[in-house]
Amino acid sequence: MIAYVETNFILKLALQQRERAACETLLELAASGRVRLVVPACSLSEPYDTLGRHRQLRRELQQDFMRTLDQMERSEQFAARAESLRVEVTALLGASYDTERQSLDEVVRRVLDVAEVIPLTREVHAAALANRESRHLSPPDALVHASVVSHLSVAPAGAKAFLTRDADFDNPDIVAELEGNDCRLIGRFDQGLSFIRHVLGAERT
Numbered sequence: 001m002i003a004y005v006e007t008n009f010i011l012k013l014a015l016q017q018r019e020r021a022a023c024e025t026l027l028e029l030a031a032s033g034r035v036r037l038v039v040p041a042c043s044l045s046e047p048y049d050t051l052g053r054h055r056q057l058r059r060e061l062q063q064d065f066m067r068t069l070d071q072m073e074r075s076e077q078f079a080a081r082a083e084s085l086r087v088e089v090t091a092l093l094g095a096s097y098d099t100e101r102q103s104l105d106e107v108v109r110r111v112l113d114v115a116e117v118i119p120l121t122r123e124v125h126a127a128a129l130a131n132r133e134s135r136h137l138s139p140p141d142a143l144v145h146a147s148v149v150s151h152l153s154v155a156p157a158g159a160k161a162f163l164t165r166d167a168d169f170d171n172p173d174i175v176a177e178l179e180g181n182d183c184r185l186i187g188r189f190d191q192g193l194s195f196i197r198h199v200l201g202a203e204r205t
Contacts, residue, residue, distance in 0.1 A: 001034070001035050001036065001158065001159050001160070001161075001196055001199050001200060002035075002036045002038055002155055002158065002159070002160040002161070002183075003026060003030075003035050003036070003037050003038065003160075003161050003163055003192065003196060004038050004039070004148050004151070004160070004161065004162040004163065004183070005023075005026070005037065005038075005039050005043070005115075005163050005164070006039065006040060006043040006144045006148075006164050006166065007042075007043040007046045007047055007050070007140070007144070007166075008164060008165040008166060009023055009026075009039070009043075009163065009164075009189065010039075010043060010044065010047045010104070010107055010108065010111065011047050011050060012165075012189065013027075013107045013110075014047060014100065014103045014104040014106075014107040015100060015103070016103075019165075019188065019189040019190050021190075022189040022190040022192070022193040023189050025193055026163075026189070026192075026193060026196070027110060027111070027114060029196065029200075030114040030115060031113070031114045034200055035196060035200075036116065037111075037114055037115040037116065038115060038116045038117075038118060038148075038151055039111060039115045039116070039117055039118070040117075040118045040120075040143065040144050040147035040148065041117050041118060041119055041120045041147070042120060042140060042143045042144060042147065043144060044108055044111065044112070044117065046140055047104055047108075048101075048104065051097065051100055051101060051104060054097075054100070055097045058093050058096070058097070059093075062089065062090070062093050065089060066086065069082045069083075069085060069086050118147040118148070118150065118151050120143065120147070121150075123150065124143065124146045124147050124150050125143070125146075127146035127149065127150065128142040128143045128145070128146040129142075131145065131146065134173070135171070135173060135174060136168070136171065137168055137169075138168070141166060141168050141169065144164075144166075144169075145169065145174065148162055148178075148183075149177065149181070152178070152181040152183055153181070155181075157182070158182070159182070159199045160181070160182055160183035160184070161183060161184045161185075161186050161192055161195055161196065162178055162183055162184070162185050162186070163186050163188075163189055163192035164185070164186075164187065165187065165188065165189070167187065169185060170185060170187055
């Protein structure tokens with residue numbers, strides 16, 4: 001059983017978001033050798049860009065909030081509480097990025113220990129450029145798509161699934177292309193885990 005995952009799988013684990021438990025179980029199945037977990041190389045670097053965007057947004061919010069606190073500190077009624085909030089918010093936002101970055105580093109290491117990584121070859125880049133417009137995909141998504149299709153072209157027969165929370169992959173052309181390679185597109189990690197468990201159960205009978 002081959003399970004393809006992408007950037008959102010990494011982020012669910014690193015940021016401890018909903019469906020994290022299903023992603024943890026998938027990692028355990030990969031570690032045990034029951035599932036062949038495959039991830040495009042670009043999906044191991046893209047989460048760091050996501051964290052960078054989160055950090056920038058938080059900085060902008062922090063700046064707006066601090067300007068509000070500046071106004072409140074002019075009032076004797078609110079000055080002490082505003083100063084306390086300033087210290088607390090500054091510490092929270094500073095620690096949040098460091099914590100998320102460390103968590104992401106750890107998740108990437110764990111994935112590298114158990115998963116097969118699809119390299120970003122010249123052919124993958126060329127396919128991404130060629131199919132980006134026809135598949136209506138962003139450049140990062142086009143690289144993921146081209147990586148998965150490239151791996152499918154040489155993958156052995158057997159059940160396969162592409163697990164992704166990215167709705168942009170759920171279009172008829174991509175679904176048909178995947179199904180033509182015996183690969184099912186599944187838009188939730190918990191549903192993907194249920195499908196994988198069903199396949200593994202059938203394989204044991």
